[in-house]
Amino acid sequence: MITKNILLFTILSFSLAFSAFAEVYRIVDEEGKITYTDTPPHDAPTKEKVHLPAANIQPALKTAPMVEAVEEEVDGYQEITILAPTQDTTIPPGQETVAVQVGLKPTLKAGHLIQLLFNGQSYGLPTATTSFSIGSLVRGEHSVQIQVIDTEGNVIGLSNTATIHVKRGSAQH
Structure with a gap:
């Protein structure tokens, strides 16, 4: 079970990392429909490479440390x-x-x-x-x-x- 989770995490990490470097193209056909793709179009009437801004990456929230437990033994409870x-x-x-x-x-x-x-x-x-x-x-x-x-x-x-x-x-x- 743990091996499956590690494998899944690894695959997702690589796919997200590579998708961040993929190029995006904007295609406008004869009817004016706009399509976005990561495959460079060869025969599209109007095509342009889209420059995406950097990914919005937020730092992880810091978790509060656990509050110290009452350490003295009280009626059998440590x-x-x-x-x-x-x-x-x-x-x-x-x-x-x-x-x-x-x-x-x-x-x-x-x-x-x-x-x-x-x-x-x-x-x-x-x-x-x-x-x-x-x-x-x-x-x-x-x-x-x-x-x-x-x-x-x-x-x-x-x-x-x-x-x-x-x-x-x-x-x-």
Whole structure:
């Protein structure tokens, strides 16, 4: 499977690299129809070589480093951390929800539950899952945090806090 992916990536990389150097021709036929081609025309009534501008290449976005996990062992948990979203993640306009992924080391123990905190308030009910979805996001800065709760309802562990920034369109723009 990995070999297939590497081969596909290599083929696509070469095809994109060579297509950037291909020449483009503009042909206008007797009826005035315009056609663009990479094959030099021999019998076209009107032909001209098209000079394309340089490709618009954008640098890759830098990813934020993962926020350090709480390292002290809390009631048997060596690590309670928010894997996603990372610290200072920006939620673009149009994205209505954000997925929250929790990392626990070791895995969640029997009877323990996870409570998602959104802006310091409980979001939903405690659950045994490590994946959450926060919806109806409003513009601004928000915090996400995780609590691990024991069988008696006591908070026995707390994750790092991840800050997210929600962008929304404005009526003025």
